[in-house]
Amino acid sequence: MIKVLLAEDVHMVRGALLALLTREKDIDVVAELGDSSKILPTARLHRPDVAVIDIDMPGESDLSTVEKVHSELPQTRALLLTNHWRPATVRRALSMGVAGFLLKDSPPENLVSAIRELAAGRRVIDAxxxxxxxxxxxxxxxxxxxxxxxxxxxxxxxxxxxxRLHLSPGTIRNYLTTVATKLNARTRVDAVRIAVNAGWL
Structure with missing residues (x-):
């Protein structure tokens, strides 16, 4: 039996995913939640084989929660779902060793087969x-x-x-100055705008 943790903040979507997965005889959804701050403690408790995570959930930014799960529970393989993917996010996820990445508008059968592939030790990344x-x-x-x-x-x-990063404010200011210089940005806000437009944030 494949133990699955399901993390999705939209109730209707989570309910639809849960209904889909509970029809499968070899998949057991051991936990379902809508709060990203509960992903790690819930994963520690249930130790799922696969964690299906919507990375667009409000809460901790970007892939930080996924990184923590990957670090503490390497046997739990993450399958990330997203609507609004960014190239930098996908690259970072792949470099972290994330096992699966699917768009939310993928056919339902793709999710089920991806979970089985991940549980078997393979990777599934939307082409x-x-x-x-x-x-x-x-x-x-x-x-x-x-x-x-x-x-x-x-x-x-x-x-x-x-x-948050256990650094001095001066060091952070230096980083922000370097970022602005590298991006040819006039201000911090301008740097953010350039990075967002490029798909890096």
Whole structure:
């Protein structure tokens, strides 16, 4: 039996996915939730084989929750679902070793087969997502610079970013200055706009 954790914040969508998966004799949905902050503790409790996660859920930004699950529970394979994918997000997910990535408008049978493939140790990445991600221009920023810019884009101030990343406010200001220089941006807001338009955030 394949144990599955289902994380989706839209009740109707989660209900439809749950109904789909519970029809399968070899799949057992051990937990379903709509709050991204509960993904890691729930995964620790149930230790699912596959975690089906909507990465567009409100809460922790981007792939941070998925990274934590991957780090603590390597036996749990993540299958990410998204409507609004960005090339940089797909690239980061693939480099992290995420096992599966599907668009939400994929046929329902694709989700079921993807779960089985992941449980068998294989990877399933939507072909269009993979091709587009690798063809898109690579951001000229380091991973740390992207992380700082991502937090700034989320509305966090220098002090908050410094506390979250365990760095000094001066270091964060230096990162933001470097980011603006690399992107030829006049301001932090301009840097965010450039990164969003390029599909990096």
């Amino acid at each position: 269009d997502l993979a091709v587009s991600a690798w063809q898109a221009p690579t951001p000229p920023l380091t991973d740390r610079e992207m992380e700082v810019l991502r937090l700034a884009a989320g509305g966090e101030g220098v002090t908050d970013i410094a506390a």
